[in-house]
Amino acid sequence: MKGKILIPFLLMLILTQCGKKNELPIYGTFEITVRGKVPDVNPFTEFVDAKFSDGTRQFNVEGFYDGNNEWKVRFMPDKPGIWFYSWNFHNKKGEGQFVCTENKDEFNHGHVKTDPENPRYLISDDGLPFFWFGGKWINAPNYGPPFKGDIKNDKHDHKYNNTGYYTDDIMTGYLDSCRAYKHNGLLLKLALYPLENDKISWDLEWIKRGEWLVREMGERGIYCQINFFDTWSRKKDLWFDFNDRTPGKTPPPAPGTEQVFNVWNDGDDLAKENYIRNIIARFSGYYNVYWELGNEMEYGPHDGKKFAEQANLKYIPWIKKYDPYNLPVCLSENVWKKTNVDVGLLHQTNELPPVNTDRNRPVIMNELVRGGNKDVLWKDSSMRDSTERTAYRRTFWNNFVYGGCGSSEATWLEINKPLNREALQVMGDQQRLRDFIEKIPVNINEMFTDTSFVRSGPGKYRTRSKQNECYITYFTRNLLEINNIDQIYVNLPEGNYTYRWYDPSTGLYSEEINIISSGKPVILNKSFKTDIVLSMISHNLF
Numbered sequence: 001m002k003g004k005i006l007i008p009f010l011l012m013l014i015l016t017q018c019g020k021k022n023e024l025p026i027y028g029t030f031e032i033t034v035r036g037k038v039p040d041v042n043p044f045t046e047f048v049d050a051k052f053s054d055g056t057r058q059f060n061v062e063g064f065y066d067g068n069n070e071w072k073v074r075f076m077p078d079k080p081g082i083w084f085y086s087w088n089f090h091n092k093k094g095e096g097q098f099v100c101t102e103n104k105d106e107f108n109h110g111h112v113k114t115d116p117e118n119p120r121y122l123i124s125d126d127g128l129p130f131f132w133f134g135g136k137w138i139n140a141p142n143y144g145p146p147f148k149g150d151i152k153n154d155k156h157d158h159k160y161n162n163t164g165y166y167t168d169d170i171m172t173g174y175l176d177s178c179r180a181y182k183h184n185g186l187l188l189k190l191a192l193y194p195l196e197n198d199k200i201s202w203d204l205e206w207i208k209r210g211e212w213l214v215r216e217m218g219e220r221g222i223y224c225q226i227n228f229f230d231t232w233s234r235k236k237d238l239w240f241d242f243n244d245r246t247p248g249k250t251p252p253p254a255p256g257t258e259q260v261f262n263v264w265n266d267g268d269d270l271a272k273e274n275y276i277r278n279i280i281a282r283f284s285g286y287y288n289v290y291w292e293l294g295n296e297m298e299y300g301p302h303d304g305k306k307f308a309e310q311a312n313l314k315y316i317p318w319i320k321k322y323d324p325y326n327l328p329v330c331l332s333e334n335v336w337k338k339t340n341v342d343v344g345l346l347h348q349t350n351e352l353p354p355v356n357t358d359r360n361r362p363v364i365m366n367e368l369v370r371g372g373n374k375d376v377l378w379k380d381s382s383m384r385d386s387t388e389r390t391a392y393r394r395t396f397w398n399n400f401v402y403g404g405c406g407s408s409e410a411t412w413l414e415i416n417k418p419l420n421r422e423a424l425q426v427m428g429d430q431q432r433l434r435d436f437i438e439k440i441p442v443n444i445n446e447m448f449t450d451t452s453f454v455r456s457g458p459g460k461y462r463t464r465s466k467q468n469e470c471y472i473t474y475f476t477r478n479l480l481e482i483n484n485i486d487q488i489y490v491n492l493p494e495g496n497y498t499y500r501w502y503d504p505s506t507g508l509y510s511e512e513i514n515i516i517s518s519g520k521p522v523i524l525n526k527s528f529k530t531d532i533v534l535s536m537i538s539h540n541l542f
Helices: 168-180 204-219 267-285 305-323 334-338 386-403 419-437
Strands: 007-014 024-026 030-037 048-053 059-063 070-075 081-089 092-101 113-115 122-123 131-138 187-191 221-229 289-295 329-331 344-348 363-365 447-452 454-456 460-466 470-476 486-490 495-503 513-518 521-525 532-538
Touching: 030 048, 030 081, 030 092, 048 070, 059 267, 070 081, 070 267, 081 113, 081 447, 122 267, 131 419, 168 204, 168 419, 204 267, 221 267, 221 305, 267 305, 289 305, 305 329, 305 334, 329 334, 334 454, 363 386, 386 419, 386 460, 386 470, 521 532
Parallel strands: 024 092, 131 187, 187 221, 221 289, 289 329, 329 344, 344 363
Antiparallel strands: 007 030, 030 070, 048 059, 048 081, 059 070, 081 092, 113 122, 447 460, 454 486, 460 470, 470 532, 486 521, 495 513, 495 532
């Protein structure tokens, strides 16, 4: 900034989350506001340089432009104690400290990261396993603004349902439902929509409402995948849509050359890096955030291989460069396998994790596409259809026993109309899975897919186990194959065990049965007409 005159800066601490004694609970968001003015440059390209330290570690955090000549720095402390900070912005400096206290929020477990002990799984900062119990996607037009100039945000798509503006009450009402049914995951799409056509500036009304949503999720223990790119990113000048529309028809996604910038090819690197940098600076200081690099980047007119090349060469290194917390980076659909992302996002039930030893990354079913009677589980109408309930429930459970890290529901659920009984039943099935998992007496990140436990039995089955301690088997039953009594042969190591049966549609358990194994195959007799779960626990765990 040589030769430019800078208006003096003022440091202001936002104390609403810090208390009277400048205290903040662990995993809270500490915020600094730096006020000033930088002439003759786009302020969205300027960042505050801040450092936070607990005396043993240092986090380098950037402050982003938030309008009205203000820059904000957000930091999430992950350990209790005294934290020291300093900031530097155009030769103006400041420093201070705050006290981080113990966590009192039962929903807040800190940032999510890959489990260093078991890299197929995810873990929270407090050491608890993280399993995704997901709801819908929040599309970029859903959080506004209601108007962009004279263009109204009221798009309606016969395929993707309502993609326009949702009021605060609609949004928080759905978040309350997610909390009531113990869901802990949603996805928030950015996909270039809040970015202005100059490729650098942001529509602050738009992005701040998305930020408000993230905070509202955090108050309810709901984690948020923040999306960067999408095959369906907005077409330049359309604001609320991904392509021009013909009445009654769903348009294809706009080619990358017609979007705000083209993420499949070289070019606009300064704009692309600045876009990623602003997102990380704005959102990473919230405990409930991690990243989705892209969605369906190999669909429509787009080349997934080209995106993977750009992702490995530029996008992933930029995220790792600017993210002080090294939060997981996810990517869907199959293109994730060609990149260095941390988490794979699945869209098809037939893509459930294979049983082998070479998969060393977590996977989440973040959109259900196939697997139901109508083969379209992402749709609002499917989740509201009683005949599809079994397909959703099977996806939830199969993801768990096949070694996955969770599933979402109908990603295009219309929350601007009341959820009917059938939709709530699907949400209830997710809740029952969570309740079941929380009662498992071992760390689920120490359990892996087991193909040897059940030697033979009816229908299809898969087990997730911790050898010699805990075995959870999900049986998928074809109603046409029902016998009066089914015999299930299990290979049970020597020892004393207790087992019981669980109905995933009702949450009811059978009575407990004790069994002594000599190490030889054990026969269990059980007649069942619907899918059922076998829970086998070693007496050593009681």
